[in-house]
Amino acid sequence: MSPLDPDVPPTGEEIHLPGPTILPVLTAFGITLLLVGITTFIELTVAGALITLYAIGRWIRETRSEIDELPLDDQTGS
Numbered sequence: 001m002s003p004l005d006p007d008v009p010p011t012g013e014e015i016h017l018p019g020p021t022i023l024p025v026l027t028a029f030g031i032t033l034l035l036v037g038i039t040t041f042i043e044l045t046v047a048g049a050l051i052t053l054y055a056i057g058r059w060i061r062e063t064r065s066e067i068d069e070l071p072l073d074d075q076t077g078s
Contacts, residue, residue, distance in 0.1 A: 016070060021062065026055040 030051030037044025 016066075018063070018066060021059070023055050023059040023062070027052055027059065030055055 030048045030053075033044050033048030034052060035048070037046070037048050
């Protein structure tokens with residue numbers, strides 16, 4: 001910052017970024033297995049569907065717990 005820059009007040013809210021997770025990759029892998037299984041073996045379809053459902057369910061649970069940890073909105077009206 002240069003001395004000529006005006007002082008900027010801090011922002012009103014903090015930016016929340018989700019933590020690192022392997023779940024998007026696991027979901028993509030499950031969908032890939034599911035699609036390959038449709039054209040080849042039924043076992044791959046079943047395995048891909050199970051992996052996809054597990055990853056999506058776990059991803060939703062983790063997201064809900066992260067959202068529950070966020071601070072509540074400011075109720076002062078400002």
